[in-house]
Amino acid sequence: MSEMIQSNILEISYLIAAVTFILGLKMLSQPKTARKGNFIAAIGMTLAILTTILFHKQNGEGISNLGWIGGGIVVGSIIGYVMARKVKMTAMPQMVSFFNGMGGACAALISLNEFAHYTSGGEVTMMNGEVLVMLLGLLIGSVSFAGSIIAYGKLEGKIKDFVFPMQHIVNLSILAIIIAIGAYMMINNLADPVWIYLIFGLALIYGILFVLPIGGADMPVVISLLNSFTGMAAAFGGFLYGNYVMLTGGILVGSAGTILTVLMCKAMNRSLTNVLIGAFSSKGGPAAAGQGDLSVREVTPTDVAILCAYANKVVIVPGYGLAVAQAQHAVHEFEKILEGKGVDVKYAIHPVAGRMPGHMNVLLAEADVPYDKLVEMDDINPQMPNTDVVLVIGANDVVNPAAENDPASPIYGMPIIQAYKAKNCIILKRSMRPGYAGIENPLFFMPKTSMLFGDARDSIQKLIEELKAL
Amino acid sequence: MEAILSFLGENMDMLYFLILSIFLGIEVISHVPAVLHTPLMSGANAIHGVVVIGAIIVMGHADPGNYLALGIGFIAVILGTLNVVGGFVVTDRMLGMFRKKKDNK
Numbered sequence: 001m002s003e004m005i006q007s008n009i010l011e012i013s014y015l016i017a018a019v020t021f022i023l024g025l026k027m028l029s030q031p032k033t034a035r036k037g038n039f040i041a042a043i044g045m046t047l048a049i050l051t052t053i054l055f056h057k058q059n060g061e062g063i064s065n066l067g068w069i070g071g072g073i074v075v076g077s078i079i080g081y082v083m084a085r086k087v088k089m090t091a092m093p094q095m096v097s098f099f100n101g102m103g104g105a106c107a108a109l110i111s112l113n114e115f116a117h118y119t120s121g122g123e124v125t126m127m128n129g130e131v132l133v134m135l136l137g138l139l140i141g142s143v144s145f146a147g148s149i150i151a152y153g154k155l156e157g158k159i160k161d162f163v164f165p166m167q168h169i170v171n172l173s174i175l176a177i178i179i180a181i182g183a184y185m186m187i188n189n190l191a192d193p194v195w196i197y198l199i200f201g202l203a204l205i206y207g208i209l210f211v212l213p214i215g216g217a218d219m220p221v222v223i224s225l226l227n228s229f230t231g232m233a234a235a236f237g238g239f240l241y242g243n244y245v246m247l248t249g250g251i252l253v254g255s256a257g258t259i260l261t262v263l264m265c266k267a268m269n270r271s272l273t274n275v276l277i278g279a280f281s282s283k284g285g286p287a288a289a290g291q292g293d294l295s296v297r298e299v300t301p302t303d304v305a306i307l308c309a310y311a312n313k314v315v316i317v318p319g320y321g322l323a324v325a326q327a328q329h330a331v332h333e334f335e336k337i338l339e340g341k342g343v344d345v346k347y348a349i350h351p352v353a354g355r356m357p358g359h360m361n362v363l364l365a366e367a368d369v370p371y372d373k374l375v376e377m378d379d380i381n382p383q384m385p386n387t388d389v390v391l392v393i394g395a396n397d398v399v400n401p402a403a404e405n406d407p408a409s410p411i412y413g414m415p416i417i418q419a420y421k422a423k424n425c426i427i428l429k430r431s432m433r434p435g436y437a438g439i440e441n442p443l444f445f446m447p448k449t450s451m452l453f454g455d456a457r458d459s460i461q462k463l464i465e466e467l468k469a470l
Numbered sequence: 471m472e473a474i475l476s477f478l479g480e481n482m483d484m485l486y487f488l489i490l491s492i493f494l495g496i497e498v499i500s501h502v503p504a505v506l507h508t509p510l511m512s513g514a515n516a517i518h519g520v521v522v523i524g525a526i527i528v529m530g531h532a533d534p535g536n537y538l539a540l541g542i543g544f545i546a547v548i549l550g551t552l553n554v555v556g557g558f559v560v561t562d563r564m565l566g567m568f569r570k571k572k573d574n575k
Contacts, residue, residue: 021517022498028513029502035565038513042558045520052523056530063530072544076551084559096512099556103518106550110524113542129477227515234521239484241527249520251488255495256514260507267504357507365567
């Protein structure tokens, strides 16, 4: 094949891949076509990678070091496949964060390597514009990598929130230093690799400090943001090589990821700045102080089983506690028995139930809960006054009435599932510890509320036994 | 400054492309239901794995004697592939569960 034809094939396959990415994202945003969309994008990606290896030419030379490249692809594929297959559905958010970090690291390493290509004998031989693009790729890729790994650690429970005084000022200073170094390099045409490693190191530190103070409850927003960062880093890589498929893929993810981040913030009724700067304060605030000496009512599984069995309508509000206890299968069984007794059972899904929007749907789907039983918040709230029993399983903040009536509460304004409007409220909970965001919940102290303490799965197993015995 | 301006001027078509792509990205996903936020994020995550192509290009033109470049490039290829393969497989697993649900209906 002549070189001309090869390069045409490469360009056309890039075009096809770019189209598959657009189609893929489009299809991923509709339930019916989502899986196909993912598959189509994957095919486009495979095509782009294969044709790059076969046909890419730079100054007339094809891709060499094929052994190294092939080896890297095989190793990466095996690790990626095994990790993605083995991960538990509850650990999904940290997995996404981890993979995102890998992409960021890849982008940063490309810039590190590329820098050497463009220098000779201590002089920068590349144009300043290209240095700028390369430095941006390095900076954003490194921040995304370090930040994602911290987010991963936080969701795994291995890293605690860490706040120190003047943190935001320290962070901004680091960012300013990075920019200053970059500008200094470009103005003076410095080619000493020391500078580039310094930027790399500082960017990693910035990424760590950027995510460390952000509360665990806000992690999904951060992951989504870092996801769009990695997209931008990939796009800078594409700009550097004039590679349109990298550019399309990167920019699409960069802008789609940003919008997704905003949508997630909206679901929580918080602004992005609020998430990034004003992390949930762990101070109780006035809401908590008022309820310090109120007591809660405890019930036995027998009482709860009887209450549910003779109800007309039961609504289950699942939260992350349910996922942690792996109770989704038990809950489904419980629901089936109740349905058998003629009780109308529905699940009320808060947009941010679980650790990520949509996470709870995935978990319940895993347990074969029928799709039409899952009702979104806006549709279930009007039904609440006619609901006999609400079972809140491992959820807390998403049913906290303080979000509606206590302007002093940090979650004031967040839309909630109005469990407090139902006739009875049963809270399945491990202990009286406040929820993930560390906020007291007045719902627990209401007269119509009863608490069933214990591990979610054990409690539901007991409920099932009681129901069967009735 | 001049160098940057001329760089932008020379790459005008790419800039147009970039800006149009930004709007396209926003348009494409702006009607996504909350249920699909997680799979969509995960799918988008796999797509930015396209950065692995950059790693392959750097690697493919590295001097075979330069072990530092080869080493960094090799790691970049591994990490990029991990992003692509892991991302697509994990998204497919999530979405597979949604489909099972429909069959039961």
